[in-house]
Amino acid sequence: DAKTTQPTSMDCAEGRAANLPCNHSTISGNEYVYWYRQIHSQGPQYIIHGLKNNETNEMASLIITEDRKSSTLILPHATLRDTAVYYCIVISGNKLVFGAGTILRVKS
Amino acid sequence: DGGITQSPKYLFRKEGQNVTLSCEQNLNHDAMYWYRQDPGQGLRLIYYSQIVNDFQKGDIAEGYSVSREKKESFPLTVTSAQKNPTAFYLCASSYGGGADPYEQYFGPGTRLTVT
Numbered sequence: 001d002a003k004t005t006q007p008t009s010m011d012c013a014e015g016r017a018a019n020l021p022c023n024h025s026t027i028s029g030n031e032y033v034y035w036y037r038q039i040h041s042q043g044p045q046y047i048i049h050g051l052k053n054n055e056t057n058e059m060a061s062l063i064i065t066e067d068r069k070s071s072t073l074i075l076p077h078a079t080l081r082d083t084a085v086y087y088c089i090v091i092s093g094n095k096l097v098f099g100a101g102t103i104l105r106v107k108s
Numbered sequence: 109d110g111g112i113t114q115s116p117k118y119l120f121r122k123e124g125q126n127v128t129l130s131c132e133q134n135l136n137h138d139a140m141y142w143y144r145q146d147p148g149q150g151l152r153l154i155y156y157s158q159i160v161n162d163f164q165k166g167d168i169a170e171g172y173s174v175s176r177e178k179k180e181s182f183p184l185t186v187t188s189a190q191k192n193p194t195a196f197y198l199c200a201s202s203y204g205g206g207a208d209p210y211e212q213y214f215g216p217g218t219r220l221t222v223t
Contacts, residue, residue, distance in 0.1 A: 034210055043112075043198050043214030044151070087150065089210075095166070096210055098143075098150030 004088045009103040012082075018075040020102050022088030025069040031091060033064060035073045036098070037084040044087065044098070047073065078106045110135045112215035114199050119220045121193075129184045129218050131199035138204025140182035141212065144168060145196040157182055158204060186220065193222045 005023040012018040024033060034049040048055055048062045050071070055062045061074040075082055087101040112133045121127045133140065139158045143151040153166030157176040171190025176182050182201075186193045196219050200212040 032210070041196075041217070041219075043200070043217050044212075045214065046211050049208075049210070091210055095153055095156075096151075096212065098152075100148070100150055 004090055004099060006086075006088050006099065006102045008100070009105065011105050011107060012075075012078045014080060014106055014108045015077055018078040018082065018104055018106065020073040020075075020086050020088075020104060021070065022072070023070045024088070024090050027068050027090055029068075033062070033071050034089040034091070034096065035060070035062065036087045036089065036096075037082075038087070038101070039081075039084045047086075078104075080106050080108060082106050112199055112201055112213055114197075114215035114218050117216065117218060119218055121220070121222050123222055124188045125222075126188060127186050127193075127220065127222075129186065129197055129199075129220070131182045131184065131215060132180055133182075133199075133201045133213075133215075134180060135201055135213060136179075137201035137213070138179070139202045139209055140176065141200040141202075142166075142172070142174065142182070142184045143198045143200065145198060145217075151198060154184065158209075186222075193220060195220060 032049050032051050035047040036044040038044040047059050050062045064071045083106045085101040087098050115130045141156040142154040145151050152168050154172050155174045157163035173185045198217045199215040202209050202212045
């Protein structure tokens with residue numbers, strides 16, 4: 001089962017792109033990468049997921065390296081409401097396993 | 109609006125009492141989940157149910173019980189056997205069948221304090 005490594009915290013200026021990295025060097029070929037975020041005292045919110053190709057939706061973009069050992073979640077124009085804990089998850093034992101995540105602080 | 113409802117938002121109980129947390133969804137999802145979150149930590153899976161009248165233990169099921177008598181409802185009972193019940197409890201749901209079970213929709217959570 002793959003594990004993920006994320007920085008503990010990051011800061012981003014409002015209006016700029018937020019780039020959140022995640023290492024998953026032991027990921028298997030058929031394991032997807034999922035991203036969720038959790039705003040303080042709320043339930044987590046699904047953002048995006050991918051296998052090997054880059055993915056984009058209305059919330060974010062997901063860039064996965066060719067060797068699939070790392071990925072980056074990109075919030076193109078961060079706002080104060082994007083301040084949250086961001087979780088990078090590789091499915092383990094057929095379930096979501098949430099680690100500590102990255103605290104993203106968007107500052108004005 | 110479709111979504112997941114958890115009530116109440118805050119719950120206080122005395123040690124030794126059982127308490128039931130409510131979770132209702134109107135998303136027509138087949139699968140439902142209960143997670144527990146402790147301060148500064150990620151979520152841990154307590155129980156999950158993929159279909160009515162069936163459920164499975166997650167990673168930390170001891171001291172908890174669930175039922176799934178209706179598709180829309182998945183209540184969680186925290187029993188007196190749970191040694192550290194004070195936590196933030198989150199309910200989630202997802203489409204069943206062949207749909208992606210890992211794209212889950214979460215409720216707002218119930219913060220339980222036992223003293």
